[in-house]
Amino acid sequence: MHWLYLGTAVVFEIAVAVSAGRARGFTRPGWTTATLLSGGAATYLLSRALLTFDVGVGYALWTSAAGVGIVVLGALHLGQRPDRRTCAGIAVVIAGVVGLQLSGAA
Template sequence: MLSWIYLGIAVIFEITVAISAGNAQGFTKPGWTAATLISGAIATFFLSLALLEFDVGVGYSIWTSTAGVGIVILGAIFFNEKLNGKKLFGIALVIGGVIGLRMSGAA
């Protein structure tokens, strides 16, 4: 159970990496650059803790895919990015994949 908490924390910080990197403008903005690097380190740390119990492939796949979905959703909410039918279909496929990985019993 603790591995899922670690993975959730890693996902939150991975989403923070993406948002920070987008605002760092090629690492020309020091504050956003620092936020990108620090949140990346924290995300990787918690992922490594989660991978003590998850199979590496399963844990990493769940981490990247759920973070990706979170980034798409937050982009639509906060950055006026379009959320169309194709993106929603893609999100549904990712969620199905995560459920399939979870059902594999790898953690």
């Protein structure tokens, strides 16, 4: 169940990034509300996942997966084009998450 909480927290964290970008400095009430609600949901679900995960590992997984998800979403739907360095950074993040899994920390 903790993986479900963590995965759903990642989805909400990606929603935070998209909503915050569209909120334009919190000047657009609908997007501002979406940012705050999705941020609250992401934090709540992360806290549920951290009942099982070590805090450092759970937070690292959450931020890493959300960061990669935001870059991928931006490339697929927001017209953002990652360069080679961005792709290399994503590969390093993925390798780190795999390393956490293989170490038995997650």
